[in-house]
Amino acid sequence: MKLKNFFKKAKGFTLVELIAVVSVILILVAIVVPRIGDLRGQASNARAQSNAKIVQGAIERAAVEGALTAANATDQASVYTVLTTATNGMSGAPYLSEVPNPTPAITGSFPNFTVAP
Numbered sequence: 001m002k003l004k005n006f007f008k009k010a011k012g013f014t015l016v017e018l019i020a021v022v023s024v025i026l027i028l029v030a031i032v033v034p035r036i037g038d039l040r041g042q043a044s045n046a047r048a049q050s051n052a053k054i055v056q057g058a059i060e061r062a063a064v065e066g067a068l069t070a071a072n073a074t075d076q077a078s079v080y081t082v083l084t085t086a087t088n089g090m091s092g093a094p095y096l097s098e099v100p101n102p103t104p105a106i107t108g109s110f111p112n113f114t115v116a117p
Contacts, residue, residue, distance in 0.1 A: 048117030051100035056115045058083045058095035063111055067095070073110035080106075 013021075059079065062068035068082050080103075083096040105116045 045117070048102055048104070051102065052104040052115045052117040054100060055083070055096070055104045055106070056113075059106070059113055059115065062095045068110065070110045073113070076106045079113070 059068060062082060068079065072082050073079050080096075080099055084094050084099060086094050102117070106113055107116065108114045
């Protein structure tokens with residue numbers, strides 16, 4: 001009779017079982033959260049490198065078409081102005097529809113620009 005009553009009273013989980021489940025969940029969270037941060041950093045780096053390639057290609061097209069010359073390529077702001085302004089070159093459209101964000105740094109002198117993310 002007493003054994004029957006014991007099983008009827010045992011409802012829910014014990015404190016030890018709850019602590020074990022919470023511990024396992026916390027361990028899994030501790031493993032996953034740093035990896036998410038790493039993925040965000042990798043995505044940011046990939047985006048910056050992509051933007052740098054886009055700007056480098058636009059600089060090369062502008063130089064080939066004659067829109068970018070030593071006279072208007074004196075600094076980074078001037079180069080971006082040339083790249084985002086409609087031209088009378090072969091394309092007739094701006095080389096960049098907008099300046100990418102994050103903006104790659106343009107260094108060097110014309111025609112040997114380097115673009116860094």
